[in-house]
Amino acid sequence: MHDFASFLPLVITCAGALLLMLYAVCPKAEQEKASLMSMGFFAVAFFAQLLVVCTVSRSVFPETFNGLLGVSSFTNAACLIIYACGFFTTLSSHTYFRENHFATVEFYSLLLFSAVGMVLLSMARELITAFIALEIMSLAIYILVGFNRASSRATEALFKYFILGAFSGAFFCMGTAMIYGAAGSTRFESIAEWLAFNPATTPLMLGGAFFLLITIFFKISAFPFHAWVLDVYDGSSNPITGFMATALKTAAFALIANFLALSGNLHDSWITGLFWIAVFTMFGGNLIAIGQDNIKRMIAASGIVHSGYLLIALVAINSEHFSGAVIAYYLAAYSVATLGMFAALSWLGGEGEKRVNFDDFKGLAKRQPLAAATITIFLLSMAGIPPTAGFMGKFYIITSAITAGQIALGVLGIISSILSMWYYLRLIVSMYFHDAEEDFVVNGTSLASISTVALAIGTFAIGLFPLVL
Amino acid sequence: MYIDTLFSIFALTAVAGSLGLVLFRHPMRSALCLAVTMISLAGIYALLSAKLIFLLQLIVYAGAVTALIVFIIMFLNLREKDLPEENERFTYFIGGAVVLIPVAWFMIKVMKSIPEVKNSIVGNGFGSIKEVGQMLFTNWLVPFEIISLLLLVTLIGAVVLAGIRRESND
Amino acid sequence: MIEDYLVLSVILFCIGILGVISRRNVFTVLMSIELMLNAANLAFVAFARLNETMDGQILAMMVIAVAAAEAALGLAVIILLHRQKGRLDSNVFSLLKG
Amino acid sequence: MFESALTVMIFLPIVAGALILLCPAKGAARIIGFFVSLIVLMIGVQLFIDFDGQAGMQFVYSTPWISSLGISFGLGVDGISLLVLLTSAVLFPLVFCVLKEQSRNFYANLLLCQGAMIGAICATDLVVFYIFWELMLVPIFFTIGLYGGPGRLPATLKITIYTIAGSLLMLVGIIYVASCYHQQFGVWTFNMARLSALSLSGGFAGWAFLMFMIAFAIKIPIFPFHTWLPDAYTEAPPATSFVLSAIMAKIGVYGMIRFVLPFFAPEFISWATFFLFLGIIGMIYCGIAAIGQKDIKRMLAFSSASHMGVIAIGVCAMNVQSLTGSLFQIAAHATSTGVLFLFVGLMEERLKTRNIDALGGLAYRAPIFATFFAVAMLASVGLPGTSGFIGEFLIILGTVKYSMFLGLLTGFTLIVGVCYMLWMFQRVFYEKESETTTRFTDLTAGEAFSFLPVMILIFVMGIFPQLFISKIEPAVQQQIAQLYAPAQQQVVTNEISVTDK
């Protein structure tokens, strides 16, 4: 197969985004059709990517695009996750916008654009390309967050996210500059060559990597760069929150993993730092999550914790034979559960997201048993109860940590997951063990409910057949 | 040397401008200070033999961006009461400066680790439009292309956020 | 000396950070971020001069573009905020918390 | 026995449970559940009959699952797991027979629980074990939370979070053990038998040992990790209390014997006295606490904890007699205290109260019930001739060998049990009839016939224990021999620092 085939899914997504943008101009454009179209683009891109994964055995020539973009099994996996996230987000959106009327065609266009940015981010083998991809992704997401202009909450979320995101983006630039100063190039390949002969603790390299990491930490909401995440998730619409929580994190982790896997040298110099960040992220996230009454905020906080777990995997990755399988697997597991949660929330949230608090879901199991069951499955997966995907993900992460000699980190990760049990169970308790106070009327079968069920099945499927590994 | 002298002048202007930017209460003044900083920086780029960047800095930043900002400030017709009081900004500034000392110290240490090279104007093609352009369209094609995507997104965003919206269920 | 340029870049960068954390006026915050990006640009150009490769300048160019895009979007956000509350105090926007 | 018997035993209930959840017919749930559990019972009994005590691991089934880490879906039964397996297979139909529980959801959960428990018992791969081990908690969580008493919410959260906390720590231990094996032999495996080649001590292994121990100690529970138990057992619906005390707690003991003994032999030997002492404290402490209870179920809960302490003592005394005693007592305790929970459930169903003070004179109104209850109670206090004696006797005998003084303390189990049991029996079944009691009706023929097999089992186990012991004793001998054998491959684990430069 041709080398460019690897980029086919990207091209499809990009074309989709542009087409939808053009479609938006058309006076008869309807957002519902646009949602179906974007669904189609994501699906096609996903299957194209799947085809790529299954058939392309050769890696891309390093000369392609001057080596600024690269493809590996890890990026392929990350792209798969991103496309799938996009697909399920459009499903949720389709349902969500039945009761919330602020969508336009541009919404889906931007969704596709942000997916393009994410895919580029995970493929980037050069820092400024990464920066631009990051900005494409971020800007598109900012807009999506603030899409509901009538809502002051959405606007506020947009504002916070934008200011802090731009603020953190500046660090990326500074970091890139420093690395450029040190290695004379921003291409990963050249940096790796340079690192082969120079220590990673060369001040410029150290400082550069530091500032780069800060931006990534911000994007993955690692402690202490986490504070935005609750407010932003809270303020944005359900499908977008799901998309942000999953695809964006996947892309950011793809970048950081690609970067750290450049050379063992670089990775080793960051182990201590990552260790502490991971620990603080896990525990900080837990302590924030415990006090939340709003499900979206709780999931946001739990997202912080999950980032902590992923950081454990980052600590433990072996740059000699980096496959990123553990990270990809965990991201997939996490994404499935989180997307499922938000699909369910999109479906059940009601008009203007009137049901968002734990108490709003009291007695759901009595009225909507299937919905309650699927939400339970997602929560159990996030909590890491076997045989869900979340458990296997956690299992791999702890295994990789212990194999890498980071036993303390493994233990701390486990302790954190014990702490996380409380707030996951709390929602289950709400749904099952209280009497219903309302009827949870939702209008019929919807795409979101289908996607919820599909994701619930996916949770088990990924857990029981971990094909990635 | 005249380069050093020019650098000192530009640097002082830039710092002064940036301080003004941060400390002036009214955004209009801040915007003007920003313009001052931008222009000083453009001069510094010139000193660093980055001709194209020098131009871009003047055109895009000092020109377009600052103008845009000023325009929006005027557009919003901000009055005194719309602006936050912000009497505490000096306190925060000083407190923040204290917090930032380690960061600055760290960064300066990092920066000072480079070999001592005397700046002098590099002649010929270095930083000229042609050379840079050639590189841009060969080695750096991908970022260049995807920047177009970025601008598209911004375009849509500006329309979606600030423009007139055709509501979906009209 | 090249490092003077870099130190200048650091100073501007830090002043930008200070702007972000000490100001509530959204405009000023936005401009402070622009300042930070500019500081990074300065570093790019200085390093380009140091390494005598032009890659740094191209990178700076990219950053200028990104900064412009960000500024544009930022201004759109500001307009939106102004429409919502009529005020540009960032502390006014604290509906989401806790 | 057909090759995949164990697989069927695990997945039949799980699939049936899922089907019950999906199928809308309400009345059928209980019948389906009963027949499924009956099939499992028959397979279990046939398996027991076909089991050859001398042959080690049997009915082995294994299929690779995650090859990169050497995880395979492996099942098998040996002498250590036989009785636990038998208990969980045999006693389950009873739950479906006697209690008129509410909804299909409940039965589905019970079936899931049975499948998961059998899975945990049969697994020969640590990961598979762990998965089932955690999985069995989920139905427990739901049954307590949905069908429990008034204080069910805190109770169910406490048991769930507490036990998960323990087992998650064990997960670290499991991975650590496998990684030690990997470090030493260069291959990944989670297979129990292969990992048994390790004999870890020192460094982090000590912590890993404690992680395993605490996980099992919470599940068993050993003092002072028992505090979830009274609430959970009391608030749980009777069937769940039965499952918890009769089977689930036993899997903790089983795990201790199966995993801790071989993997951490040196550590276990050096910690044994400590844990034995904890077992004794728990036995006496919970026994005394049981006296103060007004709620009959809570009293049984403490009694159960007290007995579990004895079983744990048997494991910690580390000789053939005590270990066999513990394994035997696992089954015996299920027939006695476990069944008592069901009786109390029946009582509560009829009288709507569990308060001992409100009861009295049940024996006059319900002689059959009283007799059955008395038999189970006497088995629980370890009367010779009933199932409870053999295990207790062997444990005491074994502990005396370990240490005369500790043996003496262990012997107190003979006394503490009767104190609260007799006093409770007096106030509930004897004395003057109370007003509440007049509503009581004796066991129906159906109920009596459901319980009859257990009553017979109590005596069979007391009089012909050799039927069971002969099948488990060789495995115990081997386990003990392995424990004391100088470790063939002593793994010296280096303290791995928190951060590596």
Added chain:
Amino acid sequence: MEHTVNYLVCIPLLPLAGAFVLGMMHMFTCKNPLPEKLYSFLAMLGPLGSLIFTLIVFATLREMPAESRYLTQDLFTWFSVGDLHVDMGFFADPLSTLFLLFVTFIGSLIHIYSIGYMAGEENFGKYFAYFNLFLGSMLILVLGNGPVVMFIGWEAVGLCSYLLISFYTKERDNVLAGNKAFIVNRVGDLGFVLGVAVLFWGLHSALGGAGFDYLNIKASASSLTGGAGLAVCLLLFLGATGKSAQIPLYVWLPDAMAGPTPVSALIHAATMVTAGVYMVARFSFLYASFPLAGDVVAWVGILTALLAAIIGCFQRDIKKILAYSTVSQLGYMFAGVGVAAYSAGIFHVFTHSFFKALLFLGAGSVIYGLHHEQDIWKMGGLKKKMPLTWIVMVIGALALAGFPPFAGFFSKDEILFMALAKGHWMIWLIGVGVAGLTAFYSFRLIFLVFHGEPRDQKSYEKAHEPPPVMTIPLIILAVGATFAGFFNLPSFFAGDSMVSTWLAPSLLEHHSEASRVTEGVAMVLSIAVVLLGIFYAWKTFAFKPQDKPLTGFAKWAEDKFYVDEFYNAFIVQPWIAFGRTISNFIEPNIVDFPIKGTAWLYGVLGMLFKVFQAGYVRVYAIYMVIGLSLMSIFLSQSL
């Protein structure tokens, strides 16, 4: 010689089967009971069948040469774990056969008596089910081939005792007495089990995996070393003190009188309580090798005898008096086996079973006649109304007091003399004193009940002689109480010590010879003391005795020296209070504290972090900068 037979199992099995059948019948028909005759008939089958098989066993053993006089029957392996191999089997040798004989014989008699005594009772069927169960259990105890099998019977008789003491379950006190009996017995059982365990570990290398039964234990007993051996003896004796009501565990027996009187006769006088003596005799080979243990047994025994006799002198309840007398007599028996006079001890068990059963059944007749009046101060002059009962009671009292030639005289005197002969003169002295006390309280009972004026006219009017089904067993027992002593007529009276000779193969006994003169003097002395006791009782109680409140020492003795109160205050109440404290305070506040504290801390931290999420974008930026700053400090170090 063929020692294996296949009918031993029938001896315990018949009553057990009877118990099962009766129990089932009663359980399913208790709402409309079956006729009593049916129960009576079925209930008699078991004991009589056992009696017949016992006689066969006896006859078979007599055929055998004295040195190897035993029969065994191994049914199946009970359990076999490691070295420990326990067969479910039975073992009959002269010792067990003697027990079999009187247990089945007296058991049958009391069954017959009960038919009359229990007539018309509500739970007639249950009573006989329990009774049969008891008999079966007692026979297992006696016949078991090793300590573990014996323990089945040992505990089962305790259970039956519990069931029968609390037979009238509607009264709380009865059930409490039953509980007390069971729990106190359990304390003893703890000793027994531990003793067996220590014994096993002491012998297991010598046993080498062979069956853990008496024959093998005896064969390898020499390998038991000092400390362990002593421990075994003392622990087993702890078991015996529980079952046989010795200091410090005697307290349950007086309370056990709450049960029906035939139960007291059979279980708490004639058979079960002697199990401890049987056990010590069974392990005579151990006690003989560890004299210190023997001394402990003897001293505990004689002190119990003294204490119980003193208390017995001041009781008012007819059954309590007999109960204390039982405790006292059991003390004698232990004194006997303690000083290694095993056959004397066992012989006292034998005679005691006759006269004590007789006394209890007689007391039962009195109680029956007076419609459940038990206070002797409310009786009096019953001689006229119940002549037959009077006669048998007097015989019983004489036998109890040890007046020649009644049964008690020979056995008790044998014990006392053996103690003297083995040099335990203190024990002898106390024993003689106790004999005087025994004579005093037994005749105090006789005089107060049967002589003088009726003190409670109303119940006196209604008093009557019981029906023949009750009196016939009384007569048979009276005959036994009179002549049982002659079975072991010592050589002093030119007898041939038949019982001792019979028991000799089972017991490890070293006869000590003392001069005939000493024996004679001792005997005369003890008879004199007995006479003194009877005389004093006659003088005090035969004529218009005054029922005045006791004071001083007598009051103490009447209140049993407050031992029960002591146990209650220092063991039972603290135990219960501790239980309450645990469940109300320690469990929730101390043991659960780490859990609750963790949860609380977690919650508080959660609230704190909620505050940190202030909602101001500037604050979030400040967090970032602070983080940045800290990391910079950290990284600066590596520059």
